[in-house]
Amino acid sequence: MRQSYVRISGLGNYHPKNKLNNDVIFEHFRKHGKDVESLYAHLGREERYYADPEETGITMGAIAAKRALEHANLDPLQVGMIVFASDTPEYLIPTNALLISREVGTNNAHIVYDFNANCTGIITAIDQIYRYMVHKKVRYALLVSSILISPWSNKDDELYYGAWGDSSAAVVLELVESETPVGVLDSEYYSDTSFYRMTTMPDSGLSRIHDESLPLPKRKGGWEPVDFGFLPEKWNILIREMTQRNGITQHQVDHFIFSQFSITAIREVMANLGLEDDPRLYTFVGNKYGYTGHTSPLFGLQHAIADGKIKDGDTVVFCSAGAGYIISTFLYKFDGKLLGK
Secondary structure (H helix, E strand, O other): OOEEEEEEEEEEEEOOOEEEEHHHHHHHHHOOOOOOHHHHHHHOOOEEEEOOOOOOHHHHHHHHHHHHHHHOOOOHHHOOEEEEEOOOOOOOOOOHHHHHHHHHOOOOOOEEEEEOEOEOHHHHHHHHHHHHHHHHOOOEEEEEEEEOOHHHOOOOOOOOOOOEOOEEEEEEEEEEEEOOOOEEEEEEEEEOHHHOOOEEOOOOOHHHOOOOOOOHHHHOOEEOOOOOOOHHHHHHHHHHHHHHHOOOOHHHOOEEEEOOOOHHHHHHHHHHOOOOOOOOOEOOOHHHHOEOHHHHHHHHHHHHHHOOOOOOOOEEEEEEEEOOOEEEEEEEEOOOOOOOO
């Protein structure tokens, strides 16, 4: 029996040209009296990219969107839905998705809105867009994500400045009819408000961002140190629940794409799942781009495909975590479309 599914049929990524390697970052923090080498080794950082002053989430997102449409061999006029996922939007009004639609030429996309679920944004948005597409029979949707963290970073902040990077990524989602499961299959979520103050941006709140009685660093990104040693175990629980519900075990998953924040956390969750620390089983690109929040799973996916880690018929788990904290994950079945077959 044929059923409706939603698959990824095009990918496009963009990172700025301004690359900073660890030597530059280490020297920068030495001038602030800080040694960050052990922290960045723990996270897995080597390089990151920062936007030029004239670049925005809109300009970067438009480039990624055009690349995704080209990859899918899709005319922009065929897109019926466009969503912009970001926690560093360029505008509060109008919706950034509308501006990207104007830049890209998706003139027939009339379902147009912004979406923010912090670092789980891409994973959560794909899951929710897929459900809408199936229900409303939307043939093509374009999901665009941007992170422009550098303007919000205090230059003495070893978490935001140096550990993160600016970037954009986009996917074309396509509604297909198939007798066998393909594309997004299932999802699982978890949230816990215990660490609601772990990171805030702006730290002052938007209502006081222009209050000059507050020091400028207070009006940028702020965070409180939190031990995230519990996170791999929470990922472990969600992944086991989701795979079991779909009649497979974690050992039958062909590839994992996690949040790119920490290589150490990825290795720990693989151990918790009873799996090997084998780079063929997961993809980490946080060393190449810094942590890019929303967009990081798509950077991971593009590299996994380019490196031949994902094959036709493979089952892949995507999983990320966001501030506060929230976790989202989904199960995906690949076919040859995205793999060039």
